[in-house]
Amino acid sequence: MSLPAPPLAQDHGYPGFADRRSFLGIPNFANVASNLAFLVVGCAGLWLSFSRRVDGARASWSIFFLGVALVSVGSAYYHWAPRNDTLVWDLFPITIGFMALFAALLCERVSARSERWLLGPAILVGLASVLYWRFFDDLRPYVWIQLVALLMIPAALVLFRRDRGGDRFLVIGFACYALAKGAEAYDHPIFGLTGGWVSGHTLKHLLAALACVAIYAMLKQRAPRVPNGRVPS
Numbered sequence: 001m002s003l004p005a006p007p008l009a010q011d012h013g014y015p016g017f018a019d020r021r022s023f024l025g026i027p028n029f030a031n032v033a034s035n036l037a038f039l040v041v042g043c044a045g046l047w048l049s050f051s052r053r054v055d056g057a058r059a060s061w062s063i064f065f066l067g068v069a070l071v072s073v074g075s076a077y078y079h080w081a082p083r084n085d086t087l088v089w090d091l092f093p094i095t096i097g098f099m100a101l102f103a104a105l106l107c108e109r110v111s112a113r114s115e116r117w118l119l120g121p122a123i124l125v126g127l128a129s130v131l132y133w134r135f136f137d138d139l140r141p142y143v144w145i146q147l148v149a150l151l152m153i154p155a156a157l158v159l160f161r162r163d164r165g166g167d168r169f170l171v172i173g174f175a176c177y178a179l180a181k182g183a184e185a186y187d188h189p190i191f192g193l194t195g196g197w198v199s200g201h202t203l204k205h206l207l208a209a210l211a212c213v214a215i216y217a218m219l220k221q222r223a224p225r226v227p228n229g230r231v232p233s
Contacts, residue, residue: 017082018191019199030202031079035072037209042069045216052220057115060104061219063123067097068212075205088134091142095126098149101215109156150177169218173211180207 023029045065049058070093078090099122107115129141153174157167180203183190187200 017079017199017201018188019196019202026080028079028082030199031205032076034202034205035076035079037072037206038068038075038212039072041209041212041216042066042072045069045212045219048216048220057104057107060100060107060115060119061215063119064097064100064104064215065212067093067095067100068209071097084134088130091130091133092127095130095142095145096123097212098146099123099126102149102152105152105156150174166218166222169214169221173214173218176207176211176214180204180211183207 017028017031019030020028021030026032042065045068046062049062049065071090074089074091074093078086080086100119103115103119103122106118107113126145129145132141133139153170157170183200183203185200187204190198190200190203
């Protein structure tokens with residue numbers, strides 16, 4: 001069985017980012033340093049997951065925030081030396097985050113029992129899509145699983161309305177990520193329009209991290225309140 005559409009090879013011009021300025025000895029400083037935003041929200045999400053017993057798909061949300069935190073490392077490593085062999089370490093944590101998000105939404109909106117058997121295989125499929133690209137120079141599986149995970153957000157909102165106090169945060173997160181992809185596509189024009197102050201790719205990192213902040217806000221709102229800092233048993 002073959003995948004639809006012809007093979008989608010990695011654009012060899014992709015590493016040609018607009019902002020290549022170095023600072024404090026760090027190459028491509030803005031694109032490297034902006035990944036700190038992922039580390040902050042990822043660690044905050046993990047702390048929330050483990051300290052307040054997040055209601056719902058707790059395991060999936062914990063893995064989601066772990067993926068977000070790891071994006072800060074993988075993406076910074078890639079932007080320090082942008083090549084295909086370093087890009088794989090950027091895509092791995094991104095895929096973990098996307099597949100955990102997919103599992104969490106499916107669990108909470110469709111079947112509460114699905115997390116047990118869905119989360120692990122979903123992450124493995126996501127990682128396999130990155131390996132497939134690395135060995136066959138074909139991004140189709142990676143693109144497809146990312147699209148599926150993203151489209152799960154509006155689908156869940158429209159088809160499976162179970163508002164646990166977070167629908168608006170999902171909408172905000174989806175909008176921020178859409179803006180992030182737009183900023184990525186207009187990396188050079190944005191860099192020019194801002195007079196070289198900030199590039200589209202740096203904005204992409206910040207907007208994508210803001211999308212994760214929206215998920216964090218959603219979970220924090222519905223997390224059980226803990227009196228005197230104690231976790232309820």
